[in-house]
Amino acid sequence: MVSYSIPWRGKYFKMDHVKFNQNLFDQLKSRTEEILDHRDRENNVRYDRDNDLERLIDELKTCQLELETQNQELRQTHDSLRDTRQRYQDLYENAPVSYFIFDPAGMIQDVNTNALGLLGYDRTRLVNQMFKQFIAPDFQEKFSLHCRDAGKQGTQCRCELVLKKKDGGTFYAQLDTVGIRDGGGSVLQIRSIVSNITERKQMELELERRVRERTDELVRANTRLREEVQHRIETEKQLRQEHSLRRTIEETIPSGLVLTDLEGRLIYVNPAFCRMAGWEAEELLDSLPPYPYWPQEEADTRTRALLYNLRNNIRTSGIEQLFVRKDGSRFWGLMFGTELQDNDGTIIGRLNSVIDITRRKKTQEDLQQSRKRLRRLSVKLIEAQEAERKRIAQELHDSIGAGLAAVKFSLEKKLKEMTDGKLAKTTRLEYIIPLLQKVIVEAQRISRNLHPSILDVLGLRPAITSFCREYQTVYCSIQVQHDLEMEEEHIPPELHILLYRLVQESLNNIAKHSGADRVEIALRCVTDQIQLTIRDNGKGFDPDALRKQNADRRGLGLDGMKERTELSGGRFEIDSRIGEGTLIQATWPCGLCEGSGI
Numbered sequence: 001m002v003s004y005s006i007p008w009r010g011k012y013f014k015m016d017h018v019k020f021n022q023n024l025f026d027q028l029k030s031r032t033e034e035i036l037d038h039r040d041r042e043n044n045v046r047y048d049r050d051n052d053l054e055r056l057i058d059e060l061k062t063c064q065l066e067l068e069t070q071n072q073e074l075r076q077t078h079d080s081l082r083d084t085r086q087r088y089q090d091l092y093e094n095a096p097v098s099y100f101i102f103d104p105a106g107m108i109q110d111v112n113t114n115a116l117g118l119l120g121y122d123r124t125r126l127v128n129q130m131f132k133q134f135i136a137p138d139f140q141e142k143f144s145l146h147c148r149d150a151g152k153q154g155t156q157c158r159c160e161l162v163l164k165k166k167d168g169g170t171f172y173a174q175l176d177t178v179g180i181r182d183g184g185g186s187v188l189q190i191r192s193i194v195s196n197i198t199e200r201k202q203m204e205l206e207l208e209r210r211v212r213e214r215t216d217e218l219v220r221a222n223t224r225l226r227e228e229v230q231h232r233i234e235t236e237k238q239l240r241q242e243h244s245l246r247r248t249i250e251e252t253i254p255s256g257l258v259l260t261d262l263e264g265r266l267i268y269v270n271p272a273f274c275r276m277a278g279w280e281a282e283e284l285l286d287s288l289p290p291y292p293y294w295p296q297e298e299a300d301t302r303t304r305a306l307l308y309n310l311r312n313n314i315r316t317s318g319i320e321q322l323f324v325r326k327d328g329s330r331f332w333g334l335m336f337g338t339e340l341q342d343n344d345g346t347i348i349g350r351l352n353s354v355i356d357i358t359r360r361k362k363t364q365e366d367l368q369q370s371r372k373r374l375r376r377l378s379v380k381l382i383e384a385q386e387a388e389r390k391r392i393a394q395e396l397h398d399s400i401g402a403g404l405a406a407v408k409f410s411l412e413k414k415l416k417e418m419t420d421g422k423l424a425k426t427t428r429l430e431y432i433i434p435l436l437q438k439v440i441v442e443a444q445r446i447s448r449n450l451h452p453s454i455l456d457v458l459g460l461r462p463a464i465t466s467f468c469r470e471y472q473t474v475y476c477s478i479q480v481q482h483d484l485e486m487e488e489e490h491i492p493p494e495l496h497i498l499l500y501r502l503v504q505e506s507l508n509n510i511a512k513h514s515g516a517d518r519v520e521i522a523l524r525c526v527t528d529q530i531q532l533t534i535r536d537n538g539k540g541f542d543p544d545a546l547r548k549q550n551a552d553r554r555g556l557g558l559d560g561m562k563e564r565t566e567l568s569g570g571r572f573e574i575d576s577r578i579g580e581g582t583l584i585q586a587t588w589p590c591g592l593c594e595g596s597g598i
Helices: 022-043 047-093 113-119 137-153 198-252 271-277 296-310 358-418 428-451 453-457 461-473 493-514 543-548 557-568
Strands: 004-008 009-014 098-102 108-111 157-164 170-179 187-195 258-263 266-269 316-324 329-339 347-356 479-484 518-525 529-536 573-574 584-591
Touching: 022 108, 022 428, 047 198, 113 157, 113 187, 113 358, 137 170, 137 187, 137 198, 271 316, 271 347, 296 316, 296 347, 329 358, 358 428, 358 557, 453 461, 453 493, 453 529, 461 493, 479 584, 493 518, 493 529, 493 557, 557 573, 557 584
Parallel strands: 479 518
Antiparallel strands: 004 009, 098 108, 098 187, 157 170, 170 187, 258 266, 258 347, 316 329, 329 347, 518 529, 529 584, 573 584
């Protein structure tokens, strides 16, 4: 309830209700009449009561309106303060930093939501607890001093501590603290913003470590530099003594030497180069690029390359270039280039040495041609081998297989006649039929091994699928998965038999040596390449150790697969480690030209 005192004629009348009502009016009217009667009796004066009463009522109504206006303003102010407090509470609770409020002794009075997540506790576990219990022992005294300083200074203080989480972990934290005082200067609260600075501290520690290492490194480098300076001084003395000897060597070595300044101007050529190129030294000195011993068609390109190397001090090693003699004939030279320095180490030009490799180039070309001929011969040999195998397989199928089948049918017919005639002792003939059937199956197997006829009839993918199915029938403990997603029309026909042989030989090796129970085969096109991969989960092996074995011990399986793959223009790779299985991968360009052979 709100009370107001209303002045009228030097007196104050107390009103306990703000809104105007009839009871209030009657009370005021009676009170006014009593006051006027009392005044009349004391002063023996008669006033116009009705007029005075009316004026008093008007003043009361005016005060009532003023009070109602003030009451409305007070309600609005109260609502505004309530909204502001709620916004402040929301901002405090949802702030992206951790707020802690302590009493002067360091007891936690309040925390926000982010602070709960920082330490991993709920609010009931933190509030009214001493903050020291969440601080590492070595830093508890530091926190006490920090709180004392915040209370004394009245300004923001900062310190770094190590805090403990609920899960037992620790982290570096930074406290930005300010003390809140009352009107008498006493500390009421200590408010802190706590930030996790573990990452920053780790970076600082790492930076300090690097600075120490770098400082040590610079000290060592400085020591080495002083030693090098001393060594250089001694070396310069020796160089002056050896200068004449070096000059003699440059004049007599068989390799050509060409010296240029930084603009590319020839400043020296030794006699060996002059003999090599057929030019006199006087004809070449002071020449600028392009030089007369360069081929005309390469002059611009070699000029740009030389000037670029001179500007960037680039060394060249083992570059083969063509040179033109004075008589127009050409020869090949092997170039080595480096910067030319004076006694002070200043680069003053470039030194190039030239070795005549014309005879070696001719030998290399002859060797390359010989290798090409050998490769073509090997391809023809393998093609002839496959043709012979195909012929033998056809003969086995047409002669042995057909003959054995005829014998089988004849014996079955004779057995039926003997059974119908109720002849005795027909069981001996019954043993012949399974034997003949086994011979037929073996002949078919030999035929498939020599050349799989299914490859010619149905294609590569059915042939591999059929072989895998038969393989699993023989080796029941090995599970074979094959993913042959590449279309056959994208595979050159001459690769079909090679791919089949690679799968066949790989699976046979896995059954003999790997001890695997799972094999994965994939044939696909990867980045414009035909890629065959065969992976097993066997015991693996050491390829380097295998290569060091004698040829008669390691066999020809892997070597044969590698040779046939490379002869066909592909690349053969083996990746194996002991205990981790083996991966065989063979790749060919998708644009493999026809006639590359197998």
